[in-house]
Structures are given as C-alpha cells and as structure tokens.
Amino acid sequence: MRMNISKAGGKVRAHLGEALDISSVLEAKEQLSKALRKGSQIDFDLSGLAEIDTAGVQLLLSTRRQARADKVDCRFLRPSPEVLRAFTLLGRADFFDESVHAN
Amino acid sequence: MDMAAARATLVQESRELLSEMENALLEMERNGTSEEGVHAVFRAAHTIKGSAGLFGLEHVVRFTHSMESVLDGVRAGRAEMSAELLALMVDCGDHLSSLIDAVEQGILDRDPDSERAGALLDRLSPPVADSGSRALTERVIETRAEEIASPRAVLNDAWHISLRLARDVLKSGMDPMSFLNYLSGLGEVLAVELLEDDLPPLSELDPEILHLGIEVRFSSEATRQQIEAAFEFVSEGSLIRILPPHARIEEYLEFLRTMPESDRRLGEILVACGALTPNELEKVLAFQRESGEKPIGKIFVEERIVPPVVVETALRKQAVTKASSRDIRVVKVEAEKLDILIDLVGELVIASAAARVAALGEGAKASAEAVGTLATLVEEIRDSALGLRMVPIGEVFQRFPRMVRDISRDLGKSVELVISGAEAELDKSMVDRIADPLTHIVRNSLDHGLETEAVRIAAGKPAQGTISFNAYHETGSIVIEVSDDGAGIRRDKVLAKAIERGIAQAGQELTDREILNLVFEAGFSTADSVSDLSGRGVGMDVVRRNVEALRGEIELQSVEGQGTTTRLRLPLTLAIIDGFHFLVGKSSYVVPLDMVKECADLVESDLHGGIVRFRGEPLPVIQLRKLFSVDEPPSRRRSLVVAQHGSQRVGLVVDQLAGELQAVIKPLGPMFRNLRAVGGTTILGNGSVALILDIPRLAQIAVETSAERDLGRTIFFSKKQEVPSCN
Numbered sequence: 061m062r063m064n065i066s067k068a069g070g071k072v073r074a075h076l077g078e079a080l081d082i083s084s085v086l087e088a089k090e091q092l093s094k095a096l097r098k099g100s101q102i103d104f105d106l107s108g109l110a111e112i113d114t115a116g117v118q119l120l121l122s123t124r125r126q127a128r129a130d131k132v133d134c135r136f137l138r139p140s141p142e143v144l145r146a147f148t149l150l151g152r153a154d155f156f157d158e159s160v161h162a163n
Numbered sequence: 164m165d166m167a168a169a170r171a172t173l174v175q176e177s178r179e180l181l182s183e184m185e186n187a188l189l190e191m192e193r194n195g196t197s198e199e200g201v202h203a204v205f206r207a208a209h210t211i212k213g214s215a216g217l218f219g220l221e222h223v224v225r226f227t228h229s230m231e232s233v234l235d236g237v238r239a240g241r242a243e244m245s246a247e248l249l250a251l252m253v254d255c256g257d258h259l260s261s262l263i264d265a266v267e268q269g270i271l272d273r274d275p276d277s278e279r280a281g282a283l284l285d286r287l288s289p290p291v292a293d294s295g296s297r298a299l300t301e302r303v304i305e306t307r308a309e310e311i312a313s314p315r316a317v318l319n320d321a322w323h324i325s326l327r328l329a330r331d332v333l334k335s336g337m338d339p340m341s342f343l344n345y346l347s348g349l350g351e352v353l354a355v356e357l358l359e360d361d362l363p364p365l366s367e368l369d370p371e372i373l374h375l376g377i378e379v380r381f382s383s384e385a386t387r388q389q390i391e392a393a394f395e396f397v398s399e400g401s402l403i404r405i406l407p408p409h410a411r412i413e414e415y416l417e418f419l420r421t422m423p424e425s426d427r428r429l430g431e432i433l434v435a436c437g438a439l440t441p442n443e444l445e446k447v448l449a450f451q452r453e454s455g456e457k458p459i460g461k462i463f464v465e466e467r468i469v470p471p472v473v474v475e476t477a478l479r480k481q482a483v484t485k486a487s488s489r490d491i492r493v494v495k496v497e498a499e500k501l502d503i504l505i506d507l508v509g510e511l512v513i514a515s516a517a518a519r520v521a522a523l524g525e526g527a528k529a530s531a532e533a534v535g536t537l538a539t540l541v542e543e544i545r546d547s548a549l550g551l552r553m554v555p556i557g558e559v560f561q562r563f564p565r566m567v568r569d570i571s572r573d574l575g576k577s578v579e580l581v582i583s584g585a586e587a588e589l590d591k592s593m594v595d596r597i598a599d600p601l602t603h604i605v606r607n608s609l610d611h612g613l614e615t616e617a618v619r620i621a622a623g624k625p626a627q628g629t630i631s632f633n634a635y636h637e638t639g640s641i642v643i644e645v646s647d648d649g650a651g652i653r654r655d656k657v658l659a660k661a662i663e664r665g666i667a668q669a670g671q672e673l674t675d676r677e678i679l680n681l682v683f684e685a686g687f688s689t690a691d692s693v694s695d696l697s698g699r700g701v702g703m704d705v706v707r708r709n710v711e712a713l714r715g716e717i718e719l720q721s722v723e724g725q726g727t728t729t730r731l732r733l734p735l736t737l738a739i740i741d742g743f744h745f746l747v748g749k750s751s752y753v754v755p756l757d758m759v760k761e762c763a764d765l766v767e768s769d770l771h772g773g774i775v776r777f778r779g780e781p782l783p784v785i786q787l788r789k790l791f792s793v794d795e796p797p798s799r800r801r802s803l804v805v806a807q808h809g810s811q812r813v814g815l816v817v818d819q820l821a822g823e824l825q826a827v828i829k830p831l832g833p834m835f836r837n838l839r840a841v842g843g844t845t846i847l848g849n850g851s852v853a854l855i856l857d858i859p860r861l862a863q864i865a866v867e868t869s870a871e872r873d874l875g876r877t878i879f880f881s882k883k884q885e886v887p888s889c890n
Binding site for chain 1: 333334336338339340343344354355356357359362363364365366368370371373374375377436
C-alpha cells in the first residue's frame with residue numbers, strides 16, 4: 061500500500077493509496093503503526109484507496125483501536141467509493157469521520 | 164455395497180460387543196452391580212439392536228429389544244440387577260452369540276433355536292409388558308410436540324445467518340464480502356452486524372487472520388439448502404448457523420448457548436440486526452437466568468412444551484451417538500495388508516543396509532550422511548511396522564474368566580481367576596495359537612490341580628482356589644505364567660505312571676526336573692478318572708509341541724501341597740531384529756542384539772575345551788569354528804561374545820567383531836529345518852549371507868556337552884533324537 065505522509069502545523073496527514081488487501085496487509089500494518097507514532101493527531105485520507113477487502117477493513121478497524129489505546133487523536137476521512145461500499149457491506153458505514161477542516 | 168462384507172463386519176463388531184457385555188456381567192457378578200456395568204451391558208445390546216435393524220434381522224432386533232427394556236428398567240431404578248438377573252443376562256448373551264453365529268452362517272431370517280429364545284424371553288418378560296405400548300406412545304407424542312412448538316415462534320420473518328469463519332479463511336483466498344454479495348443475489352441482506360470483540364489493536368494484530376464475526380439478517384425465498392450452498396467451500400473449521408424465519412425461541416436460546424460471546428452481548432447484536440425483538444430477547448435471557456445450568460431438554464419439559472418421554476428419548480439418542488463416536492479411535496486393517504507392509508519394510512531394511520555399504524565404500528561424506536539419516540528413519544519405520552502387529556496379551560486372557568467360572572461351577576469347585584500383565588504385548592500371529600495351550604493348562608489346573616472346597620479347608624487353605632495369569636517381557640521374549648494354588652504335582656504318582664507307560668524305568672535315578680518333564684511325554688496322564696475336560700487324548704506333549712512350534716519353551720514348577728506354575732517363554736517375533744554381527748573365518752553370523760551381554764578379548768589361556776574362565780567364573784563356551792567346521796586359520800586375537808537367554812549364559816568364540824546391524828530374518832528352507840543351532844538367515848549389506856544363531860539352543864548345547872569333539876555331531880540332530888548326555 062502506498063502511503064504519503066505530510067505534516068502541517070503539528071497535524072499529521074497520511075494519504076493511503078492504491079490497494080489495501082490480503083496481499084499487502086502485512087506491510088501496511090507496519091506503515092500504519094509507524095504513522096500512529098508520528099504525533100498526537102493524525103488524519104487518514106482514504107480517497108486514494110481504489111481497492112480494499114475484508115482484511116483491509118479489519119486492519120483499519122484495528123488501527124482505530126490502537127489509536128485509542130495510545131491516546132492518539134485519529135480520524136478516517138474521505139473514503140473512496142470502493143472503501144465506502146466495503147464498510148457498508150460489512151455493516152460499518154458509521155466508521156468514518158466528517159472532515160471539519162477540508163484540506 | 165457388498166452385503167457379505169458388510170455382514171462380516173456386523174458379525175465381528177457384534178462379537179466384540181458381546182465380549183464387552185460378558186466382561187461387564189462377570190465383573191458385576193464378582194464385585195457387585197455398578198452403574199457403569201449396567202450401562203456397558205445396555206450399550207452393547209442397544210448397539211447390536213441398531214446394527215441388526217439395518218440388516219433387517221428382525222429376530223435379533225426383537226430379542227435384543229427385550230434385553231434392552233429390562234436393562235432400561237434397571238437403569239431407571241425400576242428393577243434391581245440381582246444375581247438372578249445377571250445370570251439371566253449372561254444366558255441371553257450366549258443366545259445372542261448363537262444368533263450371530265447363525266447370521267455368519269447365512270441364516271438371516273429366523274432364530275435357529277427359537278425354543279431357547281422363548282424360554283429366555285419368558286424369564287425376561289415380566290418387566291417387559293409395557294414395551295410395545297410404550298413405543299406407540301412415543302411416536303404419538305413426538306408428532307404432538309411439533310404441533311405444540313409453533314406458538315413460541317419469533318416475529319422475525321427473515322433468516323438469521325451467523326458466521327464465525329475459520330481464522331485462515333482470508334489466507335485461503337476467500338473473503339466474507341463475497342459471501343455477502345452472493346447472498347444479495349439470492350435475496351435481500353437486511354442487516355449486517357460485525358463482531359469485533361476478538362479484534363486486537365494493531366500492535367497485537369496478525370493482519371492475515373480473520374478476527375471478525377458476522378451476523379446477518381437475510382430475507383429470501385431461497386431454501387435452506389440453497390443458502391447453505393453459499394458457504395459450501397468455506398465450511399471446514401468455520402461455524403455457520405442458519406436460523407429460519409419464525410424460528411422457535413428455543414432455537415435462539417440454543418444458538419446463544421453455543422456461541423462463545425456472552426448471551427446478553429450476542430443478544431444485543433441479534434436485536435440490533437432485527438433477528439429478535441427486545442421483548443423476545445428478554446424472554447430468552449429470562450429463560451437462561453431461571454434455568455441456570457440446566458440442560459435445554461429439562462427447560463423444555465418444565466415449560467410443559469415437550470412431554471418428558473420424548474425428551475428422554477432424544478437425549479438418550481444423543482448419548483448413544485456420543486458414546487459410539489468416542490469409540491472410533493481404532494482402525495480395522497486386514498491382517499494380510501499388514502503382512503505385505505512388513506515384507507516391504509523388510510526389503511527396505513536390506514536395501515538401506517546395502518545403500519549404507521555402498522556409500523561408505525565410495526567415501527563420499529555427503530552420501531554417507533544422507534544414507535545415515537535414511538537408516539535412522541528406516542529403523543523407525545521398522546519399529547512402527549512391527550509395533551502394528553503387536554497386541555496386548557489381555558486379548559487372549561480375557562477369554563478365560565468365563566471359562567473358569569463355568570467349569571469351576573460344573574466341577575463344584577470355587578475358583579477365582581486373577582490376571583496381571585495383560586498389557587504385555589506379543590505378535591498378533593501368536594495370539595490365536597497361544598490360546599489352545601493356555602486353555603489346556605487352565606483345564607488341567609481346574610481338573611487336577613485345584614482341590615474341592617472341603618479338601619482345601621481340611622488342608623488349611625482358603626476355600627476358594629486361585630488361578631493366576633501373569634505376563635511380562637524379558638530379554639527379547641514374553642513370559643506367560645499360569646499358576647494355581649492347588650495340590651501341586653505328585654512326584655510319586657508321575658513316576659509310577661511313567662513306569663507303567665514304559666516311559667521310565669523302575670530304579671532309574673531322575674532329578675526332580677526330569678520327573679516333572681515326564682509329564683510332557685506322549686500318552687501321559689495321571690487323571691484317576693478320565694473326565695471329558697482333559698485327560699483324554701490331549702496331553703501336555705501336544706501343549707509343548709504347540710509352544711515349541713512358536714519357537715517357545717515351556718517349563719513346570721511345582722511344590723506339592725502348594726501349587727503349580729507353568730511358565731511359557733515365547734519370542735517377541737521378530738521378522739526383523741537388531742542383531743550383532745561377527746565373523747568366524749570368512750563366514751558371517753548374527754545373534755539378536757538384546758541377547759548379547761558383553762564382548763571381550765579372549766584370553767586364550769583361560770579357555771579350556773568347553774569352558775572359559777570369565778571374570779573369575781566358569782562360562783560354558785561354544786567354539787563356533789568347530790561347530791561350523793571353519794577352515795580358515797583363527798585370527799590371532801579372538802573375541803568372546805557373551806550371550807544370555809533367560810538364565811542361561813553362553814560364550815561364543817569368534818574371530819572378528821563386526822558391530823550392530825538390522826537383520827531381516829529369512830527362514831531356513833525345509834532342508835535345514837533340523838539344524839539345532841541356526842534359527843534363520845539374513846542378507847548383509849554387501850550381499851553375503853549370514854546365519855542367525857539360535858542362542859537358546861546353543862546355550863543348551865554348551866551346557867549339555869562340554870567336550871569339543873561332540874559338538875560336530877550335535878548340530879545335525881533334530882529335536883526328536885536326544886543326544887545322550889556326555890559328562
């Protein structure tokens with residue numbers, strides 16, 4: 061999975077790109093773990109994720125749990141159509157946060 | 164389906180069950196009735212009934228059903244398992260056994276001895292009067308129960324599907340989302356609830372494993388089968404529950420119980436996806452609270468939903484299936500297939516040895532290592548394969564309690580059979596052949612050895628006599644002892660009879676051992692009256708012959724007034740043995756490794772003819788070069804191989820020690836059968852033939868004759884011609 065991280069004014073923003081599925085979850089887990097350690101606040105932008113499967117959904121759910129445990133303020137924003145469809149199918153359309161400050 | 168083969172299985176299994184039944188009954192006769200024992204008897208009868216039913220063997224079904232009903236009464240506390248009833252059950256077991264024998268003979272439609280059956284059924288009948296009407300009532304009640312069930316249906320008019328897919332489902336390339344998509348094609352997915360309770364945070368997560376559960380509410384006209392088919396490829400290791408629309412509330416109760424999550428938690432999920440209304444959930448949880456740990460069946464009964472009889476039947480059915488599935492830890496294999504396997508393993512052992520020789524010859528280190536690994540594995544396979552053939556001797560022993568009980572009753576004597584060492588194993592092929600000799604020995608004890616109660620009490624012995632079986636392993640053999648605490652063998656009577664039969668001469672001086680061994684002579688019997696049990700025709704000579712045919716030995720020990728012990732020693736068979744290889748001249752010989760006690764350099768000055776001084780003690784020796792007429796000059800430094808069999812030791816003088824090997828025993832052809840010292844041959848890794856020495860015989864030879872020049876003659880005598888002992 062491609063991940064681009066940028067920092068702006070103490071806020072970390074991670075763009076997830078391309079595919080998050082069973083073939084890349086192992087690697088993605090490391091990337092996401094690293095990202096969470098970058099600061100006390102992080103936004104995950106999901107607009108670039110063109111493919112996602114149950115393994116990917118599970119990974120994102122687990123990321124949110126980790127963030128809570130680490131007391132990191134973490135948001136999941138701008139899901140791509142595919143991502144939204146997947147989460148809805150699995151009954152978790154409520155997963156995403158409204159982006160208050162559009163970038 | 165091959166009916167004949169299936170019937171053969173029925174016969175065999177029934178016989179095994181009948182044997183278990185008999186053991187349980189005899190055990191209860193000895194030590195009092197027990198719940199376990201009654202259940203074992205019931206289970207045997209019930210299982211036979213079921214199998215007989217499958218084959219349409221109505222007469223067997225009817226008979227076992229009667230037994231079953233009585234036993235059921237005992238289990239339910241309505242009747243007592245008295246001594247009378249126990250004896251009756253033993254008789255019924257016998258009749259059942261004859262029915263099974265008849266089935267084996269092809270008599271499938273009737274009882275060949277209906278008179279006996281009738282008599283037994285009459286004795287069984289008083290408690291059985293209700294059985295017919297009860298069966299009818301059961302059927303009626305079952306249908307009514309189904310009608311009663313409907314008012315307890317839930318409102319949910321959609322299917323509820325619960326998915327706890329196997330953890331590795333993602334790695335197998337399957338995805339729960341595709342199942343959900345598929346379902347959408349069959350109907351409408353109304354709601355999905357994800358169970359994330361087992362999902363760990365990122366640091367502890369294995370991302371390739373599925374940690375999520377899924378609950379689905381699904382509306383569809385499809386049949387249950389069509390819905391199940393959606394999950395056809397994922398089933399293994401996955402827990403998939405499908406509840407139909409308007410399922411009964413008890414089904415949800417049961418569903419909650421089988422799920423790992425807490426009832427309330429799962430209950431809330433069910434409400435969340437619309438499977439249950441909040442009201443219905445409360446009802447279910449209330450059920451749970453009030454009933455606590457009570458099994459579902461009981462809850463149903465107390466709610467007066469289902470009459471007790473139906474529940475009991477259902478639960479019993481469950482218990483029987485559980486019991487029979489627990490027994491499936493054994494695989495039946497045709498003995499022939501095992502033999503083929505053992506043969507192949509034998510060839511494998513030889514081939515492996517040859518490979519080893521070749522690799523060492525070439526000096527290539529890598530090959531030698533690989534071949535070494537191979538040899539170790541082959542050894543393990545060999546041990547495993549041989550182990551397959553070993554069965555506990557208890558299998559043979561267990562035939563005897565019944566025999567002892569019956570015969571002792573017939574003779575008016577009180578005798579108990581005590582068994583120990585039943586776990587000692589021996590080769591399967593021996594099991595059948597050892598039964599006859601043991602039977603005869605036991606009958607001898609019962610008939611001649613053990614006294615009547617009156618005589619025993621007068622002699623100050625306990626009124627009840629004891630026969631004991633004992634078995635244990637000892638240096639490559641299995642030893643079986645049959646002992647009794649009876650009158651022992653009367654030496655004077657034996658001698659008198661032997662003289663009468665011309666087997667011995669008056670005035671001959673015989674050692675105690677020699678007198679006892681007279682018992683093994685043909686035509687010998689000291690019975691004052693010939694009973695139909697023993698003493699006519701079948702003597703101890705046949706017993707000894709049978710034992711020796713198994714390459715075994717038999718020995719008698721007896722103290723007059725105290726008792727007799729018959730000891731049999733049999734080899735643990737071995738088609739393949741661990742051997743010790745040495746050379747005399749250029750010829751190779753092998754002896755069983757576990758019979759080799761020690762090897763040492765031979766101090767020539769300590770060797771005197773047939774004796775060598777070894778560790779300060781005299782040890783009988785065999786000079787193999789004399790025995791086998793070896794021409795090559797002896798090596799300058801000869802070795803002594805000290806072998807032991809039982810209590811006998813013998814030293815073998817050899818030229819060169821060659822080390823350990825695995826030997827596949829190839830039997831000698833008929834021409835060589837009478838060679839006393841050789842028990843078989845084997846092919847060495849280099850292709851040459853080695854003779855396998857028969858240590859027990861050699862030990863005997865060494866003891867019997869110590870003069871070197873007689874050894875040459877001895878080897879060619881068969882057992883029948885005794886070598887006159889030389890001093």
